[in-house]
Amino acid sequence: MASITSPDQSNELSNKPSRVAILTGGGDCPGLNAAIRGVAKTLMLRTKTEIIGIEDGFLGFIERRSRTLTYQDCSGILSLGGTMIGTHNRANPFDYKGEDHSAAVKRYYDELALDALVIIGGDGTLSIGYELTKLGMNIVGVPKTIDNDLMCTERTFGFDTAVSIVTDAIDRLRTTGQSHKRIMIVETMGRNAGWIALHAGIAGGADSILIPEHPYDIKLVADACNKRMGTHHFSIVVVAEGAKPIDGEVCTRETIKDSPEPTRLGGIGDQLKQQLEQLTDAEIRSTTLGHIQRGGSPTSFDRIFATNLGSYAAELVINKQYNCAVIQRGNQLSEVSLDCVAHKTRNIPNDDPTLQTALSMGICFGTKALFRRSAKSSEYE
Template structure:
């Protein structure tokens, strides 16, 4: 059966990977910009790439986009277990392409992190016209200085640290806070600095438990409590990351977690103090986005819409030098942006005496 032709621009929108504050703001911005400037028809792909595999989608109207920018989650759903190139052990990518063609899409806007945009890059090789929007609380996407969702996550963790501090002060305890972030330490670093942590342990620099214990002991001696922030991907020197579970068919099959409790046991071997560990988990990625993330996601979405209108496909929107730009999807695919030694916030933390559990981090002697 021959496909019917269409006159209006038809654009699909997909949100992939973990949910993230700001997704609805991005959906709203992409859709409204395209509707108003190109009279486009917008098709929402339901539940991420799973919607392509199972052929589930729905039209998104202008009214559907009204009043959603403050809502957490995503109105079209998401899924982090539906890699079209390995779904339940089989390659479904040709089915994705067939449904893309059946929907008569002129372009597909994919809103996601490194796993989602990596899949988008592979699909672009099959002929899909893809534009990527950088979303992840982990802030670990290559080529961009920031992703939306990160500011909200940092704000949530900072609030948790503030609350745990009063308990630590009252009971003279060491309070450990485990954050998300996978193999990058951005959330732990920024929330740790914002929350006044004494020690921050991140995946980029394996920690020596004796150094961490020494920092905690010194802090307990002067203030009678201590705050330690540890990223879920952190590990001790010559040790392994803590894996909570493995999920087959996911772009990121290893689910990290448990390092907070491990650190509690490790510290207990070196010091006589009451230690408590708190894992925030999915609290970090839920709820309403901050005003910053609402604005940032809106800006990114509108920019992505303009890339679609100008037929600049297989690109990813990025922020560089506080300005929006775009790079080839290939540049962000299958890569992780880690915290570099010259990062401003990291350097600030080192200069202020925050312990990272390693001798390999030094404050740079000169301002560049």
């Protein structure tokens, strides 16, 4: 006998989304497939929503490329790195190859008859998403970036995996440093925020950590290295790609004019090596990890976290809470308006607990401007 749907149930189902698209933008990141899985399976099971995958980020909207994702498509992808629907970090709809394609993006959105679009990305992707909401697109953002620099959220997925990779590299470089009595420099990603360098530096037992938030005095760094060489005969220095010396400039690897993020940082590790060679007698080696930090399988934490974020985003879509981004605060998931995260960067504050831990342990940051916070008061010692 066929099941009978009550009028109330029928009205409830008719109010649920019927077609929702998913897009991954910006650089690839461990956990993207887990987030896609979390969004898609939650919507499929809760509301029988049809899921559309936009191929290669916003470029798929510009070039009108998409495909329907089945439940099977979204199975078996949890542990995979990269993104099953592709991404692109130069396809800004508002300025792609010198032209504004935003109206065409909105037309394709309408032709696909989408109830909503879930965008998974960092500040660049979510900033584009915010601008697209002004054209009438219903958007929910999911915070992804290894840099952990997105506003309003305590953490982004991909960060834990990146820190784990850098920590493993430091562990391996330490054995070389110990064996050859060298200063080993490790350059990390992070753009203009030092979250990866700070966390991996502590996890890897670095003696000096140089971050973009505080320009360094090379003499203070050299003093810390020489002191360490005198007692342990090797030293580990972790430097974020956006770090710079006092009265100096950040190192730029290349400039890509048609990219939402035209300035590509890199090279500070080699520059630091040259600077330290003038102030110490030790052999120095510099290693730049580069894209190794963002590739491969995500950690168990990032698999769970990305899945939680994706499922929460799906619930926002079901409840028609659009034009917002999922965030984590106090170990709880919540949401904020997209305009709160758009066009902003979250840097390390001076009272960050992990930074304060590093200062308490005597780790050098190349500056005298940082002070350890007293546990008994809100004042710095």
